[in-house]
Amino acid sequence: MKTRTILTISAAVLATGAFAQGKSVTIASWGGSYQEAQSKALFEPAAANTGIEVKQETYGGMSDVRLQVSSGQVTLDIVASGSGSAARAAAEGLLEKLDYNVIDVSTFYPGLYNDYCIGGDVFSTVYAWNTNTYGENGPQSWADFWDVEKFPGSRAYRGKVAGALEGALMADGVAPADVYSVLDSEEGIERAIDKIRELKPHISVFWTSGAQHAQLMKDGEVDMTTGWNGRFDNAAKDGAKVAYSFNQALLDYDCFAVPKGAPNRDTAMEFLNEISKPEYQDDLPKYITYGPTNKAAYETGEITADVAAGLPSSPDNAAMQLPVSLDWYAKWETIAAEMYQEMLTE
Amino acid sequence: MEAVRTNELGLRRDEWLERMKLFGLGSPAILLILVILVIPVGWLFYVSFIGADGTFSLENYERMLKRKSYARIFQTTFEVSFLTTGLCILIGYPLAYFIAGLPNRIANLCLITVLLPFWTSLLVRTYAWLVLLQKRGLVNEWAISLGLWDEPIKIVHNMTGTLIGMVHIMLPFLILPVYGAMKAIDRDLMKAASNLGASPRRAFWTVFFPLTLPGLFAGSLMVFILCLGFFVTPAVLGGGKVIMVSMKIVSNIELFVNWGAASALGVVLLVSTMVILWIASRFLNLEKMTGGGH
16 A cells, blocks of 8 residues: 555656656766856756756766667766767767757867767866875976976876876877877887886876876875866865866866767757856856857956966967867877787786 | 385485475475576676677677776776685774673674774765875874875775775674684683693684684675675775776666676676686585585
8 A cells, every 4th residue: 555655646746857847968077066056057057947847967088978879778868078089989979969950069178069069168187286295386297297306206197098198108208289189099008108118117006087197186195187177176165275287287178979879869958058158157166267169258357367267278378278189099099008008007 | 025115115205205395385485586597697798798889799808808907807806805704804803802801791892893884984984084194184184194194195086995994894704703713612621621731822723713713704705795896885985996897787788789788797706706706615624614515
């Protein structure tokens, strides 16, 4: 009797949930302070303004999408992804083409959206240091990051190849502009990996997530690490003794994509249009120091000159950095990742 | 004579009928094993021979031979599993012996303490070790303030940390079967041994210890096999340098377009584990060890 009542009630609740709201989308992102920022700046206000119900999940990246698409059990409507892995997923046929009749990109930066993926924020892969150990003027280049005499202390470095080789080559004396042409061969990749081998005795942790490298700095576990700039700013807000530099950093963007066969594909397009509007994008820097992909977000007055100066995509900061080459990742990532693993397991 | 033969035929028929009946009763279990074990493992084998272009290919296995990292990852996996099992025996056996000698009420309390960690998520326990062992963690801070050592020592983000975490998680799997085996031993046997003039040490090694072997072997086997597939603990406490097969399986799924690249790793792990067990069974009577003998 009791079970039956509960069943009836839950069925009724489910039914009203589905019918009263009409439209809903399920969004998966990376969790941590990053998703919290997205949620506060984009998802929640957009849901309130459009009446579209938003369900949020965290996920493990495009491999989850691959699993869902190949088994025909797609539950996610929108996924947040790195630009590189989204490009690979698109090439595999895992993503829906975005409908730019619905999504307005007239004021977007060119290059920050494509057929399958629309940019959500601009971020940098930087080197960060503990200000207790080195003061405010820590390492100012990749060469400094590698210089264990000038900057003695333990390091952390990325456990995956993405964003790991460029800095190593710059430390080895390659000019930023030449990095991707040097990397365009197995010898070039080996040269970068050899440079990391040289530093390996001083690398105490190879990190695998943004939350992890932020935590490593917060706990003072290492004195220096690579990582994503917004995570360090948020760690610093929480009291971590951490600073970073944009000089020679890698400029990259995150984007939103729609998995092939998403149950609410059309609503997803509508929702992507909503969260790409400047009035949402201009709020994102309040929660995490990632720049907007919609130029118009700088014109609403929400992003002050002070805040803009700290964003990866501000003209001054962007000029110091190396934009990540998606073409290189599409061509070499698999091979480079296997070579990188050799170094890790030695 | 005729009657005897009829009787014999009847008996044989009854035996056959009984066997069929037992088979019928066993069939749900056989079906379950077929569905949840044989079919998926068969599928795993099949997929491991499918290349990136969707046709039959050995590329997933060739890759493992070409790149040295794969051999090293398997080596690490077996090394971690052997060491964890060994440490679990060294710590778990004496503890089980101690608990088995206590009065029942206290022994139960001790067993609950052994089991308590089971009710906490594995992830939480692993992160707890990270908090304890890191450079500015409790262990290092206390040891330095007590003057045990001056500089923080590296006990996490490496093999040491991984082993500490894994031994802690695996210990109950060893203690329980060993404790069970010890409780089943008639303690009068020990008295009989000393009555016959054996020293306590001799009585332990020639009477008590051999009788606990089935439990010890079952526990060690369980620990070893579970270790082979471990993911979270080495990923969190190994600092990205202790890479086990399960972690490589995940990264291969992310990296390569096809499932085969990951399946082949699973197949090699499965086959090499079976080879190890087969070699072990050459030297040890497995059936007797696991308590299945007569």
